Amino acid sequence: MGDDMDRSLPPAGWEQVPFAKWWDRGRRILRWFSFCLLTGFGLALFTLLYLKSKPLPPPPIGMTTQLMDIRGKVIDQLDAGEHRDPVRLRKIPQSLIDATLAAEDQRFFDHWGFSTKGILRAAWINLKSRRVAQGASTITQQLARNLYLTHDRTWTRKLREAALTTQLELHFSKREILEMYLNKIYYGHGAYGVERAAHIYFHKPARSLNLAECAMLAGIPRGPGYYSPLADPRRAKRRQELILTRMAKAGFITRRSAEEAKRVPLHYGRPPRPIPARAPWFRDYVIQSAVSRFGLTESQVRSGGLKIYTTLDPARQEAAEKAVARYLNTQDQLEGALVSVDPRTGAIQAMVGGRDYSRSQYNRVFARRQPGSTFKPILYLAALEQGLTPVTRFDSKPTTFLFSDGKYAPTNYHGRYANRPITMGEAIATSDNVYAVRTLLEIGREQAVRMGKKLGIDSSLTPVPSLALGSSAVRPFEMIQVYSTLANGGVKHSPFAIRRIEDTDGQVIARAQPQPTSVIPRPETFVITKMLEKVFASGGTAHRVKQILPRPVAGKTGSTEWDSWLSGYTPDLATTVWLGYDRGKRLPPGTSRLTHNIWGTYMREALATVPPRPFPTPEGVTEVTVDPDTGYRATSACPRREKIWFLNGTEPEKTCPAHREPSPVPKTLDSLWERIKKWWDG
Template sequence: MTDGMDRHTSTQPIPPMTPAFGRWWRRMRFLLRWASFCLVVAMGLSFLTVLYLKSKPLPPPDIGITTKILDVRGRAIDQWDQGEHRDYIPLQELPQPLIQATLAAEDRQFYEHHGFSPRGILRAAWVNLRDGRVSQGASTITQQLARNLYLTHDRTWSRKWKEAVYTSQLELHFDKNEILEMYLNKIYYGHGAYGAERAARAYFGKSARHLTLAESAVLAGIPRGPRWYSPLDNPKRAKQRQAAILDAMTQQGMIPARAAEQAKNEHLVYATPPKPGPARAPWFRDAVLHEAVSRFGLDEALVRNGGLRIHTTLDLAVQQWAERAMERNLATQPDLEGALVSIDPHTGHIKAMVGGRNYQRSQFNRVFAKRQPGSTFKPVVYLAALERGLTPATRFESKPTAFTHDGKTYRPTNYHGRYADRLISMGEAIATSDNVYAVHTHLTIGEEEAVRMARRLGIQSPLNPVPSLALGTSDVSPLEMVQVYATLAAGGVHHPPTAILRIEAPDGRILAQSKPQGESVLSPGEAFVMTHMLEGVFQPGGTANRVGQILHRPVAGKTGSTDWDSWLSGFTPELATTVWLGYDQHRELPRGTSRLTHQIWGTFMRDALANVKPHRFPVPHGVVRVKIDPQSGMVAGADCPRSVTAYFMEGTQPRQTCSLHRHEPTDNKQTPWWWEWIKKWWSG
């Protein structure tokens, strides 16, 4: 038994390992050790690479969305972009068929891979080999986005390496939906349309939000070759591409086969892509950019390419009348330049702006240029005088006069040497633009008073407080002058001019908004008293009487002329406008330039206010109306041959009745014939 069991459990000796097998075994163990080491190193390097790429910030995505500038009624003025016309749209607002069609056409495993698709590469290689041409791309959506955001399209190894790096970073820094949203807003669809929203409008005349399945499949097929698959240029190829995408969507279970067949048979109506036209109101558009950056502190790149919607104060209809008035009246003056700015006096909103006669020739905006305003500055002096106790009945002599100031003699002259050679009132001096009266007033109240008043009315340019300041010898801009007259139209309330109502981000957030900033700088009474005197400028005998023949409504303002500049600043209760004409090189103006200025101002105001009911300037509380004798400046009596209506701040009006024209009884007064007959009859 024992022997049997021993025989059963005994083991045979293991044959010794052959030398060849030993060498093989040692080699395998060595290779396994090295493979394990390399695998660990590779995993470590991969981990470090991921950490590095995750920590390294990506350059800001350069999608460059089109910024739109709109007028006060929402009409498009212009747009800014980098040549890529694009309207950003969030992924959640895009129709599901467009998203599915894009994935079926460009990257079927988009939500499965991490930026690179080996299966996609193999499939594309097989399809291209089978078709004998490159009919399917191997790049994923993430790779295409990396290339379009950060790289050129050259075929170099360095570019391919950078593309791989950026692709990995995109996958690490953004989730899949964010990447797809950027792609659908960045990709080029042909005919100048970038992004799905602009493409939908270009091809179908509608927002991408409202695309059908059939339209979505056509649109999704275009980015592979915008010229090759454009339904406008190659409708047959576009239709074939649409069918292939619909079949792919069916195979992947995105849509039922019946829906695909219906989409294939749907009749599509295509739009004509709009051709970009010339900019509307280009000087105003430039002013909008400046205001957005300087006043609201927005970055210029954001304003130009951030997909903003800038709602402005401009009224394109009013702007059209301004451009037409300027163009028609300067047609025969080849080098004469001009500027026009018009604002709502009750808000400061700029309604029209023309900075020259040809933007293509000169982008310089003369609305901001500094020139001598001439007599348009005089109301500033007279407003200061009203505050210092002078009245519309205050009289100075209109005759050649020498004034002494700081030991120097100053001799102002009237236009063409015309003087009344008598005492005249402030109202008459304004209507006839008497220079001697203006200097008398300026020196009577003190030169600094006019400077202080100018600052309150919106003039910030340097002003030299000398006698000639009363005649407008310090340079100011048309935008500053229009504020002076707008303040009068608003009853003494100054509103800083603004071009922007609000600025919206692509998602609708308000980035900036204008707020009312009206400040009372004059009493309503003083503003009205000055306004009434300025109405005389447009009446017979006034320097702008020809405008009264064009514009049949209450209007006030002042003309101004120097050898180099021609001005007219004026207002109605609804609109304040300044027009300037001159040469950029400060050449002397030809005769008759003032007529052109008046014609431009008058025709513009007539047309701009054609649909606005005329209103009189309201008489505020605290103002009294008096009939005065222009010769004496006192209350007109029954014997005065002529009287004029003047308004005064209550308490400053003249109270003494004129006695210059009162008839006194005389000794040689003749007895009526009938009285002589009665006396003879009575005496017998």
Template structure:
């Protein structure tokens, strides 16, 4: 039977999944496409980032012009001057900075310094929240690396261009330097107020100590200043500085650098600050400092800017005690009201070290260094060079005799004449020997000597002794008529004191750069230019200058040790150049404009020399001049220059280069010679002992 048709509509079947999928396919395709695009974009961004980082990694950072204070030090290592042009900075390695200061700086400036890659994201977020709450900039988030990038390469202008460059340089710093290197650069770069850049200069300025010696309390005080030197400098506002210090100590305690008890104790500590400016060296020995600069720049080739701003350490030969003694002797040697000038140069003849230098009485009013000026006639102080020439040629000895009387000399094949005069026209009117001529500074004897030995030979000797001044081969050369500097005179006399050996004068021992690398080290040249025996005989002769009748006898009572030297006086200049075994010193006094000297003014050089020598060598026991081989001493008769008999009333023990002593004795008193055999040796020894005893007990 056929089933009847139903009146109801047939029921729809469910939509096949394929149909449903097809409906979603456009969306899926769009999502896939978007994901692909996003992936591509991400990949592109990553590639760009890596490429940019690679680019930055191989880009050279801009040259940072960081000036550093150069220092000049004396022989004992004390700073005698600092050089800087606006920025007082002395860079030191991180290991030379107090751990307290490092911790204080990290605590207040960049707590996550060792964890971030140049940018502190957490710090940025924290600062943003704080600033949003207060609706103003209350907290910054610049890391130490960012601050270093800004200080080294950029200005502090607030522009997007500067911020982008700062970010780039920050990344480059992190890629090119270790964290400790960045921290070290930062601590040597930041400004601590009052002209002090870097921790070392700041430590010296505020506390008069090195950065490595800072205490916890001092470190917390310094760490707070860079945020605003005007507001947090203890010299400007002690309350602000103290509040800032305690904030830093509290932060250090909260971060575990120190305990709360240590923070409280440091906060209560009373700090001893240097007087403003007291931590910086005003400098001493200004004429010497100028000389050192000229040697470094002109002779050693050190760049002028490097000398002033390169953080150099210039180690010099200056002796602080000797320099103070020199300045004091000059100051006391000339009345304050006088316009007379003075110069002093002192050298250790054994090493060539320049121990003291005074170029004038007042550096502030006149920087002209008279110690180096080849503008002054040395007068009779030049005569020892003449007499050394005569001794070394072998034609003259200490008992060679000339008559002291007014004399007219002819030269240049008889075409010219020269008529010298003794000081105040005083003449012995008799024959005198070399010792008497040196002691009394007889000009007639000196000119007779130069006529005998030849002026050219005297000039040659002067050159060997280190004198480069313009000298002419004329008879007046014997009387020191050609200008020579005190510096050259001191150097030349150093040969006499050093057994005939010349040592090149040295002012700079060593120069180191800011990293401690040696740029220059002195190697003084030693050369034997005179026979030791001849140098000693000349020294023995010049000791008479300070004995009775000598031109330096007026200061004999001030000298408590064996001293040799020579005075020199012209109408406008007065000198005393003398020495002990340890120290040779040239003193000049006069006027800058060739004004004539009064007798009183002409006598001021000798007391300056004597006072300086005794004070500079106060800690050094007196010593006789060492006697070299090839020297003999015999008794002579001054009247004849021959060997003296035992009964000779005026016999004198004289020193000779062995082989040049007299061979004939005078016999005028019917005696045998007193200069041979055992008796002579005994008397000679007794004479030396008497001389030593006199020096010690005088």
């Protein structure tokens, strides 16, 4: 039996081998775990001490940027729109504090800036929905993000947010953090901070808000555009009721108080209408130019404490605004645009983008519309380059043109035709469409496109027969570049609005560097200018303007069923005016008269202190008296005589064969007659 028992037991030490092995492994794991734990604790302690010793970066405080006109006067001041009225936490109702905690961070006073429960709950919800359906940011995290960071979702930003959140918790008390949060957060409609929000939504200070109003305000920051009661009262009301329920569940208020607050009627104020700034469309363009042209951020421009010196002439801007208002105030929904440039430099002197900035901030100076006949000077410049002259004659009568891609039968305005051959000068003055299409046929469509691009049109120009009549949509901003180039003798300056930008220390950080480019020879621009002067003479399409503006002026009118234009210039100022409807409505009769009146009235006031002067005559041109009915040099017998400028070498050499000079009386007969008279008298 003893032998049997000995055989049933394992050999000595057998049971100790695995135990020792597992015990040794366990001790090693325990040592590594303890090491990692101590190391992690040490790193955490070191990080906390480091963050505690490291001062928080100063929060970016927006400084007002000033826009200056050409005389150094302030046009407008920019502050990034963060209008806020700071208020101490002790003056904020407890109901608003509790509602904010219930809406954003119920355990705010219990955690160290991060909510583990919130993180796990958000992770579970996001995992179930397979998308980012819920965030877990505490109030401290939101404050760190709003003070120092952007809202992009990157790991770098998350790590920086965590560090800044920890620093806020280490450097400030919970009440200080909550006070900063309530004064910093955005509540929509330009309201930053609870005090401003209380005035915007309820027209009262924050300390006077009741429980229902507090719960309503507390629900807005999660989505200012989505939960605003001014945008969607029903959605905002549901959000308010949810917050009141949360407040009761968290013990901030009783259930009865929550139900009573849900039934309290809320009366909202209307957000204040923005006060129109001086030259608001120009101001917006300056901001856009500072960002796109000089590489500044919009934050720098709006709240960087800069001084932006612009090209705006305040007197001319006022004249432009008055002219547009005077003639459009009685026109229902008719819109307009005016842009005026110094052709010698490209400096924008005045800009009006519509009839009422408070109703529409859209700048129609940059709207693409059909230019109509204001495109024709581009066509005729190309024609001069191709050898046509101011006395090249084509028939003005109903005509169907055959192009390689079909037929085209243009018509003149109101069916008016000369029913005879007319010159280029006459075609420009009367805006003859048949002549324009015939010219396009003679020189080729691509020549007109090429000239348009050369003069500054960036929009697409479709090479179809109707291009001659301005069928391709362009912007007034492009047309002013075309006409200012003509006014400057073919030297193009890109229109610009900013002369220089200075930082808070007065250092110039950006400066305009005009780069004039000669794109058209001066003789060609002078010849086309002399023909464009006839547009304002008797019989021209803008002859009424001459009564308003009695000085040398050149330009072209343009009319379609939807657009009315006048682009013109003197040697000192170029201006484009457009009128039309935003939604393609046909123009009422008489719109062209309004366009001409706006243009003429503005130019008269803008040039009131500038003496009239003719367009300077360059070398390379010749003035010849011609018979426009034949295109030859006029004789004393020609019934119509007109002085016309030509490029040297293109002027007519032959005298008019249709109206010859009368034969002179022979001298012998004169002498005989004198003798007879003397004999008779004697």
